[in-house]
Amino acid sequence: MEDEEIINLYWNRQEKAIYETDKKYGKYCTTISFNILQNNEETKECVNDTYLKTWNSIPPQRPNILKVYLGRIARNLAINQYERKKAKKRDYTLEIALEELNECISSKNNVEEEFDYNELVNMLNVFLSKLSQDKRKIFLERYWYLYSIKEISSNNKISESNTKTILLRIRSQLKDYLKEGGLYE
Template identity: 30%
Template sequence: MEERELLNCLTEDVSLGMELIIRQYGSAVKTICRSILSGYSKEDIEETVSDTFVGLWQSKDKIQLIEGHGLKEYLYGIARRTALNRRRSLAKKQPAQDIDTAGELVSGENVEEQIICRSEYAVLYQLIDSMKSPDREIFIYRYFYQHSIKEIADKLTLKAKTVENKLTRGRNRLKQQLIRCGVDVA
């Protein structure tokens, strides 16, 4: 279902809209929350996932679609902020064993640059989302959450060399796909 249809459905019938959005993006939101809250309890992660969808519902009127896209990115941003805030509050009570801070995305100065940047990120997220497991998780851990090769290998019970090889192949595939989509990868 297209993002515009999902957003309309969310506005017209909240329960159906949320059900469809959770069905379509729930696993990615859970992956984001689990990555940021790695080392914390399953209950904390599940609560953060729920809070993410509540946050989406509360801010549904603020979502601006550009060329029919933007809902997924907005939702993923809510998931990331919600998980980071939860991690900060939990860290005061009980520090996790491995906490890394994800880097902030940077957008351009003017409106045109921001729109181009958002659309390029949308393409990037779609390509990453389409990667097979564990390549997708390896890529997200490394480039979105800056985990070390060893940390990724430990989390996914893989050899460090396997993680390195998958990252190299994944980068090359992603670069080729971005070029095909018309994104400048200079």
């Protein structure tokens, strides 16, 4: 079923919308959630919550790209759920990714300072536009989809050490870019 039809089902308050969503994007949402939560039961709960939140938000929302809309909800819910349950296992991809992202911000700034969130998002968009498509894919697989290094290297058919090196360089570039952009000193 086309996305537009699925969205119309939501607008018409037809419960079939959720079935169609699950049919088309269930695996996608599950993958995103599991990457973060690393737990089958919690992933199931998160995916269910994703559908409920989608049901409650359409209407009034009318997403341009349903897949991305769902993915974003699943990702945010999974991160929130992870935070709530305070698993914080050191080997969790999310924990490791957060530690890596620490490198991108000034050590002075790892505190609660005011910053312009929208400006940060804009800068990230510009930064990503300057990356090659391959490098952008690797960066997003790591920090949007939260794949492990092993999965990323398998997805992109490169070695794990190469993956790590690419990510290290991108993080370094990002740090310089954010600093040059005046987001922090």
